[in-house]
Amino acid sequence: MSDNRMEILSLNEMCEITVMSKNTIIEIVEHGIVEPIGDEPESWRFDTRMLVKTRKALRLHRDLEIDWSGIAFSISLLEELEQLRDENKALIMRLSRFEQGCDSS
């Protein structure tokens, strides 16, 4: 059985996992891309969702050569897009259930 308990990560652990410097992670936080719990970098706590978002920010920064403020903007738009796609998918599904009702009559 693999270990996947809810994890809370420190700044140092985030650096180890992402193989990035503290300064890079601090920059990501300063741009509001992720919002760890805690006031000072030493007390910051990150959950898996924040780690996933940080990794996404790093990939976009590396592969698309976008600066951090551009990343912050892109990620919020991407999140909105994903939410709208999910909603759209759900509504299409719902509509098809009503239409099925019409077909059977």
Added chain:
Amino acid sequence: MEFKDYYKILDIDPEASDKEIKTAYRKLARKYHPDVSAHKDAGNKFKEIAEAYEVLKNKETRAEFDEIRKYGAQGQSFRPPPGWQSSGNAGRQSASTEDFSDFFSSLFRNANQQAEFDDVARRQGGFGEWGEARPQRGQDIESDLPVFLEDTLKESTHSISFQIGSKKKTLKVKVPAGTGNGERIRLKGQGAPGPGGASNGDLYLRVRLVPHELFDVEGHNLVVVLPLAPWEAVLGTKIEVPTLSGNLRLTIQPNSQNGQRLRIKGKGLPNKQGKHGDLYAVINVVVPPAGDTGTEALWKELAAANKFDPRAEWRK
């Protein structure tokens, strides 16, 4: 091995300037980056584009590729020229060249692994801040984990299989109750092995709730479409409604409207704290198929007796 024409992949002329190469890469990368694109083969497309750019953006490796292109572009199957040795400059500025093609690996992968490793470590901030080089980690792996709605009611165990290089790996994973669509589960150290004894990468599983035959998901609430005959909606009735944990008896009030949402408390999906959302049954009045003359006569009688105008709003 398949010959890869990096110019064709970036859709540029072999005489393209450095600026044109960069522009072509940026344009295609924005289109196919797996974090941005909805294209179904985005991951592989982007890998090809990144590989092409990795070679063509560097003067030395581009010149090497131009040589190979003359030599290898004609044949069906490609083999590196005898005695071929690359300057090894590719892959020193981008982080993930591990999963580039065999063509890339055999031609441009640096022969001096240590130099590349030091370079990666330095670039990724391993020097200075920690005072010493940190070893590079193994590659992280991402995979989807389909989960049935029923499985989110309580902790469930799933068996997953995935590929690391040529090896197939199977794992058992616990998915906590209340796990939602799109959530990620991180399995520490279950990714690709680290080079030279460095720590393994991680495995990230993205939970995908499998669409249900009856229920739609709205956050932690569930929605079921409830078909009613016209007389059931008008006269009211008692019916059995399906929930994820068995059927429930539900009272339909007289004069219920089409589209009305009936709330069944606590029969939705749980959150991580164990609190359940609700189930909403949405009324869908269904007219029966053409019936016998007796039924038709009853409808006609109703029509004659009732002065109800469903389009009164139009005439205001």
